[in-house]
Amino acid sequence: MATTAEQRLFGKSIKRREDPRFITGQGHYTDDLKLAGMTYAAFVRSPHAHARIRSLDTARAVKHPGVVAVFTGKDMTGVNSLPCGWLLPELKVPPHMPLVSDVARHVGDPVAVVIAESQDAALDAAELVAVDWEVLPSVTGTEKASAKGSPPLHAVAPDNVAFKWQIGDAAATEAAFKTAAMVVGKRIINQRLVANAMEPRACVARYEDATGDLTLWVTSQNPHVHRLLMTAFVLNIPEHKVRVIAPDVGGGFGSKIFLYNEETVCSWATRKIKRPIRWTSTRREAFQTDAHGRDHVTDAEIAMDKDGKILALRVKTIANMGAYLSTFAPAVPTYLYATLLNGCYTIGAIHADVTGVFTNTTAVDAYRGAGRPEAAYLIERMIDAGAAALKLDPADVRKRNFIPKFNTPYQTPVALAYDSGDYLPSFNRLLAMLDYKKFRAEQAEARKQGRLLGVGFSTYIEACSIAPSKVVGQLGAQAGLYESGQVRVHPTGKVTVYTGSHSHGQGHETTFAQLAADELSIPMDDIEIVHGDTGTVAFGMGTYGSRSAAVGGTAIHMSINKIKEKGKKIAAHLLEASPGDIEYANGQFQVKGFPGKAVPFAQVALTAYVPHKYPEGLEPGLDETSFYDPSNFTFPFGAHACVVEVLRETGEVKILRYLAVDDVGNVISPMIVDGMVHGGIAQGVAQALWESAVYDDASGQLVTGTMMDYALPKADMLPMYETDRTVTPSPVNPLGIKGAGETGTIAATPAVMNAVVDALSPLGVDHIESMPLTPERVWKTIQAAGKGK
Amino acid sequence: MKLPVKMTINGQSYSHEVEARLLLVHYIREQIGLTGTHVGCDTSQCGACTISMNGQAVKSCTLFAVQADGATITTIEGLAKNGDLHPIQMGFWEKHGLQCGFCTPGMIMAAQQLLERYPTPTEDQIRHQLEGNLCRCTGYHNIVKAIQWASEQMAGKK
Numbered sequence: 039m040a041t042t043a044e045q046r047l048f049g050k051s052i053k054r055r056e057d058p059r060f061i062t063g064q065g066h067y068t069d070d071l072k073l074a075g076m077t078y079a080a081f082v083r084s085p086h087a088h089a090r091i092r093s094l095d096t097a098r099a100v101k102h103p104g105v106v107a108v109f110t111g112k113d114m115t116g117v118n119s120l121p122c123g124w125l126l127p128e129l130k131v132p133p134h135m136p137l138v139s140d141v142a143r144h145v146g147d148p149v150a151v152v153i154a155e156s157q158d159a160a161l162d163a164a165e166l167v168a169v170d171w172e173v174l175p176s177v178t179g180t181e182k183a184s185a186k187g188s189p190p191l192h193a194v195a196p197d198n199v200a201f202k203w204q205i206g207d208a209a210a211t212e213a214a215f216k217t218a219a220m221v222v223g224k225r226i227i228n229q230r231l232v233a234n235a236m237e238p239r240a241c242v243a244r245y246e247d248a249t250g251d252l253t254l255w256v257t258s259q260n261p262h263v264h265r266l267l268m269t270a271f272v273l274n275i276p277e278h279k280v281r282v283i284a285p286d287v288g289g290g291f292g293s294k295i296f297l298y299n300e301e302t303v304c305s306w307a308t309r310k311i312k313r314p315i316r317w318t319s320t321r322r323e324a325f326q327t328d329a330h331g332r333d334h335v336t337d338a339e340i341a342m343d344k345d346g347k348i349l350a351l352r353v354k355t356i357a358n359m360g361a362y363l364s365t366f367a368p369a370v371p372t373y374l375y376a377t378l379l380n381g382c383y384t385i386g387a388i389h390a391d392v393t394g395v396f397t398n399t400t401a402v403d404a405y406r407g408a409g410r411p412e413a414a415y416l417i418e419r420m421i422d423a424g425a426a427a428l429k430l431d432p433a434d435v436r437k438r439n440f441i442p443k444f445n446t447p448y449q450t451p452v453a454l455a456y457d458s459g460d461y462l463p464s465f466n467r468l469l470a471m472l473d474y475k476k477f478r479a480e481q482a483e484a485r486k487q488g489r490l491l492g493v494g495f496s497t498y499i500e501a502c503s504i505a506p507s508k509v510v511g512q513l514g515a516q517a518g519l520y521e522s523g524q525v526r527v528h529p530t531g532k533v534t535v536y537t538g539s540h541s542h543g544q545g546h547e548t549t550f551a552q553l554a555a556d557e558l559s560i561p562m563d564d565i566e567i568v569h570g571d572t573g574t575v576a577f578g579m580g581t582y583g584s585r586s587a588a589v590g591g592t593a594i595h596m597s598i599n600k601i602k603e604k605g606k607k608i609a610a611h612l613l614e615a616s617p618g619d620i621e622y623a624n625g626q627f628q629v630k631g632f633p634g635k636a637v638p639f640a641q642v643a644l645t646a647y648v649p650h651k652y653p654e655g656l657e658p659g660l661d662e663t664s665f666y667d668p669s670n671f672t673f674p675f676g677a678h679a680c681v682v683e684v685l686r687e688t689g690e691v692k693i694l695r696y697l698a699v700d701d702v703g704n705v706i707s708p709m710i711v712d713g714m715v716h717g718g719i720a721q722g723v724a725q726a727l728w729e730s731a732v733y734d735d736a737s738g739q740l741v742t743g744t745m746m747d748y749a750l751p752k753a754d755m756l757p758m759y760e761t762d763r764t765v766t767p768s769p770v771n772p773l774g775i776k777g778a779g780e781t782g783t784i785a786a787t788p789a790v791m792n793a794v795v796d797a798l799s800p801l802g803v804d805h806i807e808s809m810p811l812t813p814e815r816v817w818k819t820i821q822a823a824g825k826g827k
Numbered sequence: 828m829k830l831p832v833k834m835t836i837n838g839q840s841y842s843h844e845v846e847a848r849l850l851l852v853h854y855i856r857e858q859i860g861l862t863g864t865h866v867g868c869d870t871s872q873c874g875a876c877t878i879s880m881n882g883q884a885v886k887s888c889t890l891f892a893v894q895a896d897g898a899t900i901t902t903i904e905g906l907a908k909n910g911d912l913h914p915i916q917m918g919f920w921e922k923h924g925l926q927c928g929f930c931t932p933g934m935i936m937a938a939q940q941l942l943e944r945y946p947t948p949t950e951d952q953i954r955h956q957l958e959g960n961l962c963r964c965t966g967y968h969n970i971v972k973a974i975q976w977a978s979e980q981m982a983g984k985k
Contacts, residue, residue, distance in 0.1 A: 053920055060928030061916040061935065063863015063903035070862035157853075158846070236867045236875060236929040236963050288865075288929025289963050321868035543927030543964045709923050713969055717926065720966030745872035745961070753967040754954035782966075 047556040051709030054548045055562075056541070065286040068240040068255050069318040076242075077106050079304055079317040080160035082150040082167045083326065084142030087176035087398040087738020088189065091140060091149060091169060098166040099152055104159030107311050108167065110150045111139030114306060120297055121271040122363040123516045126372060129201045132192035132396070134362040136272065136302040141174070143191050143361035144398050145740050146326025151303050153315055176398035176738035180335045180358040183395035191361060191396045198396045200359050201368060205376045206389035206452050214350035214387045218341035222427045226419060227808045228412045230333035230358065230731040232742075233405045234750055235542075237288020238324045243304040244314035250279050252309065256301045258284040258570075259294045259540050260580020263517070265572050267297040267365065273306055280305075284570040287542035291721070292404035293328045294542065295582050296365035300327075325743045330731055331405020333358035334371065334412050340420040346428050346435035348383055353390040353416065360401035367403045368394065373453075373513050374409030374501070380450035381417040382461045382499040382675050383439035388451045398738045400731075404582060406721055406783045407500070414498040418788035419805070422494070422795065426804045432792070433474060436465060436497050445769060447670070454501065456673045457770045464699045464764045465497055468677040471697050471760060477681065485800055490684040491694075492797025495677065496789035502777025503672035503770060504583035520667035521585070522576040523593030525554065525601055527660035529647035531640025533558065533565045535597075538578010539590030540570050544714070544779065546586060549706045553591055553773075557598045559625035560639055576663050584777030587706060588672055592771045596664035604660060608645050609637040611653040672768040674776040676700035678719070678785040680793040689817030691727055691794055697760045698785065703768040703776030711778045716759050718782020724751040725783075726790035728810050749810070798823065832896045836861065837905025845892045852876040854892035855902060863903040863932045867961070874960030877933035878902050884940035886959070903932035906939070914980040915939055915973070924973030926964035934960050938974050947978055 059065050096108040119133040138149050150167050154160035175189040182188055183198045190196045215221060242255040252275065258264045261282040269277040287294060304315045319327070336355040342348055357371030376390035407414075425435040440461040441448055447455035477493055484491045504510075507518035522538035535554050539546055547567045555562040568574055581590070602622045609627030610617040613635060621630045628636035637645075645652065646660040681695040698715055705711050728749035732741045742748040767774030787809070794811050795803055801823040808815065829844040836859060843858055855861050855878070864887060867873035876888040879901040906913045915938045918924065925931040934957070941948060941956040948956070953974050954967070962970060 051923075054923065056928070057920045057925060060925055060931050061903075061912065061919050062907055063861070063932050065863070065928050067862075067865070067929065069866070070856075072857075072860075157857075158848070234963055236873060236927065236961065237865070238867065286928065288867075289927040291963070318866075321870065321873075545926070713923050713926060713965060716966035716968040717964045718966075721963075744870045745868045746870045750872075750961055750963070751966075752954075752961065753957040753970065754951070756954075756967055758950070758971070759966065759968055 047552040047562065048706055050552065051707055052548060052552060054545050055551065056545060056547045067237055067286045067288055068242060068257050071242050071255055073242065073244060073314040075313045077153045077155060077311065077313050077315050078157040078160045079315050080152050080164040081148040081300065082152065082164050082169070084145060084147040084149060086142060086171055086173050087145050087178065088174040089142050090172040090174060092172050093170040094149060095168040096150060098168065099163040102159065102163035102166055104155040105163045106153045106155065106313065107307065108150060108152050109137070109307055111135055111137035116274065117306060118272050120299065120302065121267055122368065123365050124369040125514045125516060126201045126203055126368045129368055130192070130195040131363055132194050136299045144400055145738065146323065146400065147361070148299050151307060153307060153311060178397050178399050178733035178738050179735060180333055180356050180395065180397065183358065183397045191398065195396055200363065200394040200396055202393050203372050204389065204391045207387055208389045210387035211350045211352050211389040215341045215352065218349050219344040220342045220424065220428055221339060222423050223337065223339040224420065224423050224805050225807050226336045226338055226416055228332045228334040228336070228415055229809050230402070231331045231405055231725060231729050232325055232731050232748060233291040233293035233328060233331060235289030235291055235293055238319035238321055239294065239298065239300070239328060240318040241301040241304050242314060242316045243301065243308040245308040245312055247312045252280045252305060253283065254280065254301060254305050255283045255285060257287050257294050258282065259290040259542060259582055261540065261570055261572050262538065262577050263580055264297055268302055268305060272302055281573040283573070284540055290542045291406040292331065292408055292582060296329055296403055298327065322744055325748065326400060326740060329364045329403035330360065330400050331402060332412060333402050336416060338416055338420050340424045342424045342428065344428065346425055346430045346438055348385045348421065348439050350387040351379060351385055351417070351420065353379060355390065355392045357392055357394045358397050358399065358402055359394045360397060360399045362401045364401040364403035367401060368514065370404050370409045375413050377452045377454045378410050378413035378499065378501060379417055380452055382441055382459060382497055384441050385451060390452065399733055406718065407780045410500040410780065411722065411784045411787060414496065414500065414784045415788045418496045418498065419791060422792045423805055426799065432495055433469060436495060437462065454671065457670055457768050458766050459673060459675055460766045461497060461675060464675065464701050465677040467762055467764060468679055468697055468699045471699070471762065472679050488686070490686055490797040492682050492684065492793045494680050494789045494792025494794070494796055496785045496792065497677045498785040499673055499675040500780060500784045501671040502584035502674055503588035503668045504585045505671060506669060507667050517579065518667065519579055520665045521589040521593045522578040522663065522665050523590060523597050524576050524663040525594060525597040527601060527643045529644050531564065531643040533560070534568055535565060535594055536568045536575045537590050537594060538575055538580065539586035540581040542581070544581065544586055545710045549587065549710060550591065550594060552706055554594060554598060557595065558639065584779035588768070588771050588775045588777050589666055589668055591773055591775060593664045593666035595773060596666055597662040600662035600664065601660060605642045607653050607656055608642045612637050612645065612651060668770055670770045672703065672770050672776040674700065674702045674778065674781055676781060676785060678789040680789040682790070682793040682797055684794060684797040684816060686820060689813035689820060691811055691816060693723065693757050695760065696757050698782065699762045699764060700781050701764045701766050702778040702781060703766060704774035705763070712761055714778050715761055715782045718780060719759055719786045720751055720756055722783040722786025723756065723790050725787045726809055726811055730810050830893050832892050834895050834898045834900055836900045837902060847891065847893055849892045850888055851890040851892045851895050852887035855887060861902050861904050865929055865932060867929065872961060873930065874937060875930050875933040877936040877960065879936055879939060884937050903935060906935065914977040915942065917980065918973035918977035922969050922973040922976050924965065924969045930960060930962045934962065934970060938977065941974065942978055942981060947982060
C-alpha cells in the first residue's frame with residue numbers, strides 16, 4: 039500500500055527499529071567483537087601530571103607469559119603527531135605523539151603498550167614495565183596556567199598560551215558601555231566536565247598481511263574522519279587499504295569524535311604483529327583520557343539602559359585546552375562559543391577576548407553543546423544579573439530584548455547570521471505552562487514562611503547544521519563539513535540508504551527510514567539504513583553538533599530527488615509520455631493528474647536494472663549519491679525554566695519542576711526529539727548541580743577519576759520533564775530542520791543556576807561564581823550572604 | 828591456578844576451569860560469549876552488567892565467576908521466552924526507554940527485580956530502585972515511563 043499524504047511518516051513517533059537488538063542483548067558494540075587470533079592491549083600510563091621519562095624498561099614485561107609484544111614511543115618510528123584539525127591564527131600546535139617517549143604531560147598520558155594473548159596477561163605485564171620518572175612541577179588550574187612561574191608544558195608555548203583570539207568590535211562596545219545606565223560585571227566559572235558515554239572507548243584493529251588490508255572497528259562518531267586523520271596524517275598508510283567501522287556505539291556526546299592515541303597505536307601495532315588487537319578502555323582510563331569539556335574562567339560585563347535593554351556585552355575568557363590540542367579543540371572556545379554570545383537578543387555591540395592555555399590536564403574538546411553551553415550560560419546568567427541590578431523581572435527583560443520574528447538572516451555583532459527565529463511564542467508558551475504569575479505569588483507566600491523558592495529562565499539559542507564548508511574553512515577548519523547520502527534502489531524496489539551520519543543513540547535507522555519512506559511513499563520495511571562503515575558508505579563527516587538530520591538528512595533527500603528525476607525518465611519511456619509530464623505521487627510515477635496512467639516505483643526500479651525497454655542514452659541502474667554542504671548554520675532556540683527549593687539548613691537544591699519549550703524547526707520524530715531533549719536536560723542540570731572534574735592543585739592528580747568520585751546523575755536525582763515545542767522551520771535546508779541533539783544541555787545549566795540565585799535573592803545573593811551547586815557551596819553562599827547583611 | 832565452575836545460564840548448563848580472579852561478567856562475556864551484559868565502569872556504579880543470579884539482580888562485575896558456582900543465572904539474552912519479549916523489554920521499546928542501548932540490558936534486569944519487589948511502583952520507588960544503574964542518554968524520564976508501562980501490562984496479565 040502506498041502511503042498517502044495524510045499518512046506522512048515525517049513527523050510521526052514511530053517505535054525505533056534499532057531497539058529489538060538492544061533490548062535483547064544483541065547489539066554489536068566494539069568490545070563484543072572476537073576475532074580468530076585476537077590479542078589484547080593494555081596501556082602503560084603516566085601516574086604523574088608532568089614527568090620526564092628517565093628510563094623505560096620493558097624487559098620483564100616482554101618475558102611475562104602470554105605477552106606477544108611490548109612497544110614504546112621509540113618503537114613507533116615514522117609515525118607523526120596526532121593532528122589538530124582546526125587552526126586559529128598563530129595557534130601554537132605542540133606535538134601530540136601516540137605514545138609519549140620524552141615527557142608525560144597529564145595523568146594517563148600513555149607511554150607504552152603491552153599486547154598479550156589475554157586481557158589479564160596484558161594487564162599483568164603492563165605493571166611490569168618499569169618507568170623511572172623525574173617528576174616535574176605541574177599546573178592544572180585554568181587561571182594559573184600562564185601565571186608567572188608556572189611550569190611550561192611545550193617548547194612552542196613557553197607561557198602556556200595556545201592562542202589569543204578575539205571577536206566583535208572593542209571600540210563600539212566600549213562606547214556603548216560609556217552611555218549605559220547600568221553596568222554589571224560578574225566572574226563566571228564554567229567548570230570542567232567529563233562526557234562519560236556509558237560505553238567506554240574501544241577498538242579492534244586487524245591487519246591482514248596477505249592483502250595489506252587494515253580494518254579498524256572503533257567507537258567513533260565519524261569513521262571517515264578517523265580513517266582520514268589516521269592514514270593521511272599520523273601513520274602514513276594508504277587510505278584505500280584501511281576500512282574503519284563504527285558499529286553500535288554506546289553514546290558519544292562529542293567524546294568519540296576525536297582521533298585518540300589508543301586506536302592509532304593499535305592500528306600501527308597490528309601491522310607489526312600481524313594479529314588482531316582489541317583494546318577497551320576502563321572507566322578509570324576514560325576519565326583520564328577521553329577529551330574533557332568546558333573549563334572556562336570568564337569575566338563578563340553587561341551594559342543595559344534603565345529599562346533593561348541590553349546595550350553591550352564584554353567578555354574575557356580563559357579556556358583550558360589541557361595538555362594537547364585535541365582534534366577540533368581550538369574551535370570550541372572560539373567559533374563555537376563567542377559567536378553565540380549574542381543569544382536571542384538585539385545587542386548593539388559585543389566584544390570577546392579568549393585566551394587558550396595549556397595545562398597538565400586531559401585535553402579539552404567538544405562535549406555535548408561544545409562552546410554553545412558556555413555562551414548560553416554566560417548570556418543567560420548576565421541578563422539575570424542585569425535584571426536583578428535594575429530590580430526588573432527577568433522574564434520582562436528577556437521579552438524586551440528578543441529579536442523580533444524574522445525569516446531572513448539576522449546579522450549579529452559576532453559574525454553569525456541567524457537563519458530564522460520567533461522567540462516570543464516559545465517563551466510565552468513556557469510562561470503559560472509554568473503559570474508564572476501564580477508561581478511568583480506562591481514564591482512570595484513561601485518567602486514569608488522563610489522558604490527559599492526560585493525560578494530560573496534560559497531563553498537560549500544555539501548553532502547547528504554544522505557547517506558551511508567555505509565558512510568554516512575561512513575560520514580555520516582543516517575539513518569540509520558537508521554530509522553524504524546515497525540511495526540505492528534495488529531491482530525489486532527495495533532501498534538501501536547509506537549515510538555519512540553516524541548513530542550512537544540518535545536513532546537514524548528509524549528517522550532516516552521515516553524520511554526516505556515518506557518521500558518515496560513506500561513502506562519503511564522496504565528501506566534499510568546503513569551507516570558507520572567506510573567500506574560501504576561514501577565519504578562522510580559524521581555526527582556531532584546536532585547535524586545529522588539537517589545535513590545528513592538533506593543529503594538523503596537530495597539523492598531521493600535524483601532517483602525521482604531519473605525514474606520520471608524511465609516511466610515516461612514506458613508510458614510513452616514526456617518526462618516533463620510525469621510526477622511522482624503515492625509510490626508511483628504517473629502522468630500529471632492521471633493516477634491511472636502510472637508505473638509503480640518497483641517497476642521503474644526493475645526496468646532500471648533490466649533496461650530492455652529503456653530511454654536512449656540513459657544509464658541503467660537506480661543508485662544516486664549526494665553531498666550536501668549547507669549554506670548556513672541553523673539556529674534552534676527555545677525557553678527553559680527550572681523551579682527549585684533551596685533548603686536553608688543544608689544547602690540542598692531540590693528541583694520541583696523542569697519545563698522546556700524548544701524550537702528545533704521541523705521534527706521527523708517527536709518521540710526521538712523529546713528523548714534527546716530529556717537526556718540533554720539531565721546533562722545540563724548535572725553541570726549546575728553535581729558534575730565537576732577536579733584536579734588536585736599540588737599533585738595534578740585527577741581527583742574525580744572514577745564514577746565513585748564524579749557525580750553522574752542517577753534516576754532519583756532528576757524529575758520528570760515537562761516539554762513542548764514551537765515550530766519555526768529553518769529556511770537553510772529543504773527539510774526545514776534545525777537540529778535537536780544538544781538543546782537540553784545548552785539550556786538547562788543556566789536555568790538551574792538562575793533558579794537557585796532567584797531562590798537565594800531574598801538573602802541578597804545575586805550571583806554564584808562556580809558550579810556545581812553542591813549543598814556545601816550553596817550552604818556557604820547562604821552563610822556568607824547572612825554575614826554580609 | 829584454575830578452579831572448576833558450573834552454572835546454568837539462560838537454561839543451559841556450563842562448566843569450565845577458570846582463574847580464581849576471573850570476574851563473573853568476563854566469564855559471561857568472554858567465555859560463554861553472551862555479550863549483552865555490558866561493562867561500563869570499574870567501580871560498580873553503572874549497573875550495565877546487571878544480571879539475575881538465583882533470582883537476585885546482581886552486578887556481575889562485583890562477583891568472581893567462582894562465586895557463582897552452582898548458580899542459576901539469567902542474562903538479558905534469556906529474558907524473552909520463546910521469542911516473546913518480556914513486558915519490561917516491550918516497555919523500553921514502547922516508551923523509548925533507550926537511546927544508545929548500552930545501559931539497557933542492565934536497566935531491564937534491574938527493573939525486573941524492581942517489579943518483583945514493587946509490582947505497582949510509585950515514580951519515587953522506580954527512581955530509588957534504579958539508583959544502581961546509570962544512563963547518560965535518556966535523563967531517565969522514559970525509563971521511568973517504560974517501567975510504569977511494564978508494570979501495568981504485568982498487572983493486567985495477572
